[in-house]
Amino acid sequence: MAAGVLVDFPSMGSACYFPSLESLLRDSTSRFLAAVSAAPDPDLTNFRSLFSRVLNTYPDPPLEAVWFFSALTFHDAPDDLRSILHLLSAFTASSRATAKPLALLAPVVSELFHSTKPRREIEALIEAVLSYISICSSCPAGSEVNADAGTLLPGFGDLVKVWSVRNSRDRCPFQVLFPLVGEEARRELMKEGCSVTFLAGVVVAEAFLLRLCLKVQGTAGAPRSELQKELRIWAVSSISVFQNQQFFGVLLNMLVNAPLPVYPLLVCVPLPKSYLGIRSCYAYSIRHATKE
Numbered sequence: 001m002a003a004g005v006l007v008d009f010p011s012m013g014s015a016c017y018f019p020s021l022e023s024l025l026r027d028s029t030s031r032f033l034a035a036v037s038a039a040p041d042p043d044l045t046n047f048r049s050l051f052s053r054v055l056n057t058y059p060d061p062p063l064e065a066v067w068f069f070s071a072l073t074f075h076d077a078p079d080d081l082r083s084i085l086h087l088l089s090a091f092t093a094s095s096r097a098t099a100k101p102l103a104l105l106a107p108v109v110s111e112l113f114h115s116t117k118p119r120r121e122i123e124a125l126i127e128a129v130l131s132y133i134s135i136c137s138s139c140p141a142g143s144e145v146n147a148d149a150g151t152l153l154p155g156f157g158d159l160v161k162v163w164s165v166r167n168s169r170d171r172c173p174f175q176v177l178f179p180l181v182g183e184e185a186r187r188e189l190m191k192e193g194c195s196v197t198f199l200a201g202v203v204v205a206e207a208f209l210l211r212l213c214l215k216v217q218g219t220a221g222a223p224r225s226e227l228q229k230e231l232r233i234w235a236v237s238s239i240s241v242f243q244n245q246q247f248f249g250v251l252l253n254m255l256v257n258a259p260l261p262v263y264p265l266l267v268c269v270p271l272p273k274s275y276l277g278i279r280s281c282y283a284y285s286i287r288h289a290t291k292e
Helices: 021-038 045-056 063-076 081-090 099-103 106-114 119-137 156-164 173-177 183-190 196-218 224-239 245-256 271-291
Strands: 005-007 016-018
Touching: 016 021, 021 045, 021 063, 021 156, 045 063, 063 081, 063 106, 063 156, 081 106, 081 119, 099 119, 099 196, 106 119, 106 156, 106 173, 106 196, 119 196, 156 173, 173 183, 183 196, 183 245, 196 224, 196 245
Parallel strands: none
Antiparallel strands: 005 016
């Protein structure tokens, strides 16, 4: 990473030097949250100009810088999640480690969870996310499934607030951005030095679980035996392409630490049947995965 960043915002009156990308992100996050709190539609031109220059200085831009820039883009068009997905994938085309492209998808999965869009539209978008995960997990030439993707910057927790500000409502920002994993996984993400690989595993697990729950919603009224059979077939066929050990670890941890955090997604279907169906599918998927 660059040793320092020189920032020249007109509103500052003079140039300001930041000794590291981390310090720049902390200051930018603070300014962004203050601007959003002060006005519903703040002028983010300075932020966009700055981070465009920052991203152009890296052949493989840092995850945190890409997140901040994409959050600015999302603030302008909060309903266009497909464009955000394309933007995030474009910034990781040169990344050798597969963990980073997957980790970057966390805001998209979170927004789909909180979205009020029609279920069919959400399903189409989560399918696009899972397709991208499958492509990344297939390890194209020049990439490495197990390559070291590094650790998250100490200011990662502040950056989470940028993406969770729309849905926070005084809730923990990590609970907003990572709604489908348990407290243990969130505590790991909050630790300084958390690996990007672990974050990637969390994102894959959440995308997997969100699609699973949407399938349950789409089969409301189906007999429990048919529901479980359909979910198992889909889960096993999907899970075989995910080569992230952290993903299996997160799934297993969620299974043994009941209850599964899926209640908000199952309010439209008979809870006992759907909940048991998902737990059964989870257990079956874990057993199948560990045999491979």
